[in-house]
Amino acid sequence: MFTQYFPSRSRRWGTAFSWGMFGLILILAPLALTSSFSHTLLSQIGIAIIVCLAYNILLGQGGMLSFGHAVYSGLGAFMAIHTLNLVSAGRLALPVSLIPLVGGLAGLAMALLLGWVSTRRAATPFAMITLGVGELVWAITLMFPGIFGGETGIAGNRVTGSGLFGITFGPQIQLYYLIAAYTLVCVLLMYAFTRTPLGRLLNAVRDNPERVEFIGFDPQMVRYLAFCVSGFFAGVSGGLGALQFEIVSSEVVGAARSGAYLLFVVLGGTSLFFGPIIGAVLMVLASVWLSELTAAWLLYLGLVFVVMVLVAPGGLASLVVVHLRYVAAKGLRNVGASYLALASSAAVMLLGGVLLVEMFYHRQVNAVLGPTLVLMGVSLDLSRLDVWFGATLLFVVGALLFAVSRRPFDRAWAEFHRQGQDGRADRPSGEPA
């Protein structure tokens, strides 16, 4: 999923290698990070990876900007939690490990139904329809508390009976490996989808829907089918989420959730297959970890998003590829100095930026706590002007140095853009020439 962005004779092996690495990381991650908090975190990352890749089938591969994709993951989650409760009550004989598939089928069913409406149009009308459908479904979940649990949600218990070989999915680590297995299979399937005739036609519809009509295909049908594929995987993700949290409330179908999918997929990068995986990792880290660190996390998120869209519309994935190519071209030994300069100037700029944000935030929101801000163990007296001056200076000097130290990378960046940041994404690897 990765190596095809580089010219290589042994691409096939490279592809196999990167998949092997992906699988290995999924297997080994919880052994390296052993706290139960990190197991929860890793489980959520797996769930997020599936839904972000599913979202990108629409956005990156089909050019469909959806503001309401949480509908499909969310309704998948509701279906999964109800199914789980049926299993718990002994009214349905189904292994807990298959419940995410029930979520997937629910997502698929909803996509079959609602997607027919949404995909009648492309571009802006499509976006509007998804927004409307999202609001509609969210309102419906609040109208029927019997089914959707109102604001408290529907609770469940993933441990039912003794389980096969003692695997009850009660301990987080057991559930993690279930999620990891689903993640690996779903990512593989979604990658395979990009290589099918329908997957390539979806790219064609993204680029020029009218011309698709003149080569024998109905662009609406292409969009609809892709929408259903995406809905299925979103539903699987929702089903896994239901098992993970053991509670599903109406926020899972809400606009905030849909917005997060969009934001983090764009941040990760829509034009390369693995971009949304980066986005998914960030989504979990931001909402679980960054939100613990600072109250201003949404502000940082917004800033990073805006900067990313302006500076690197290809997202983090495009930055990764540019730098890997740069290193590959220059040789690892020759790039040390330029990276040291880049990293240190970025650190200074970041420090200044973070200081400013935290200081402003403290002044505006936490003013009642007094003028002293404690940040990373350092006390800052915000009533003193030199603190403000110092933070601004750090940021400005850091930004200037950063602008200078990124110059060596400009050529690599320009070259990447010339070739098209998305070109490699659509290009099959390991095919006979």
Place this chain on the structure above:
Amino acid sequence: MTPALELCELHKRFGNTEIIRGISLAVRAGERIAVIGPNGAGKSTLFNLVSGRYAPSGGKVFLQGKRIDGMRPFAINRLGLARSFQITSLFSQLSVFDNLRCAVLWSLGYRYTVWRRLSGLADANTRAGQLMDRLGLGHKRDELVKHLTYAEQRALEIGVTVAGGASVILLDEPTSGMSHSETTRFIALIREVTAGKTLLTVEHDMGVVFELADRIAVLVHGELLAFDTPQAVRANPAVQDAYLGLMKTAGLKRVGR
């Protein structure tokens, strides 16, 4: 014998403006037709009506005897009619090879396939590869379309049009924006890839028109002024009055277009 393409009293109105005013013509299988006429005569509109981009306001269109007017473009394409566009219309973020590969899929019966790998479709890959070589784009296989030169994009435009093996081909100003030497080369290419097919082309270069066409359809103000062999059209006084004379006086301006 059933005509490959037949138009009966075709009309198209946009609001109060009638662009096509009752055109009837029949094209025999394997014929090469050049459609000429001054700007605004309705040439492109005619192609849009036949290919399904617009629905006619009146009249009928038959493809191999089957009525196609009012059908969606993809349905018409599946019946064996393909068209190119005056303004290049390709899949800009896909490679040359993938553009052609997408264009051959339907005719080989792959439809909306998700259970097979694109790279495993030997027939689709072979056909797209052969066509790519005939277009002279073999060395640009993996180049994204947006990075091709104008002439290469025009060649690919033709390629995507003929890739599906349609028997009736409509080319809308295939040589527009090309230099004279490029045009000559291009006409040879068009001859080659449309060999044995029924061809309708909108063309401004009169040299090309008289060389390429078996018959010429002259359109003026949405009406068919003449539809005959090049010699007959050249000798037709009405055509000379209405169109060729106009071309001569406006000849210099046309070059700059």
